Amino acid sequence: MGLPAEAATSIALEQYRANVNLFSSLTFLLARSSSFAQAAIIVATLGYESHRPSYEIAVAPPAAGDGMVSVGALQRSAAGNLSIASFSNT
Numbered sequence: 728m729g730l731p732a733e734a735a736t737s738i739a740l741e742q743y744r745a746n747v748n749l750f751s752s753l754t755f756l757l758a759r760s761s762s763f764a765q766a767a768i769i770v771a772t773l774g775y776e777s778h779r780p781s782y783e784i785a786v787a788p789p790a791a792g793d794g795m796v797s798v799g800a801l802q803r804s805a806a807g808n809l810s811i812a813s814f815s816n817t
Contacts, residue, residue: 743788746788746789747788747791747792748792749788749792750771750788750789750791750792750795751792751793751794753769753792754769754792754793754794754795755793755794757769757794758794768796769794769795769796770795770796770797770798771789771790771792771795771796771797771798772790772797772798772799772800773786773787773790773791773797773798773799773815773816773817774786774787774790774815774816775800775812775814775815775816776814776816777813777814777815777816777817778813778814779811779812779813779814779815780813783816783817784816784817785816785817786816786817787816799811799812799815799816800812800814800815801815
């Protein structure tokens with residue numbers, strides 16, 4: 728599109744917020760529904776865009792939405808210890 732960085736960033740952030748709001752609304756509706764109110768847990772991955780130790784990225788949609796249980800990934804070291812996977816978001 729050839730937009731300046733500020734405009735492109737604003738558009739991207741608008742879409743990100745819209746996605747988070749969509750998933751927050753979904754969990755809100757499910758929590759109020761008599762069919763799901765006490766039986767549903769919504770679990771979502773928190774994203775796999777990080778490149779530890781260089782950088783970590785925050786939780787991504789849908790796990791960024793209110794009411795979501797977010798899960799990440801673990802990896803085992805050569806010594807057999809578990810740690811947060813290098814690709815797992817925060």
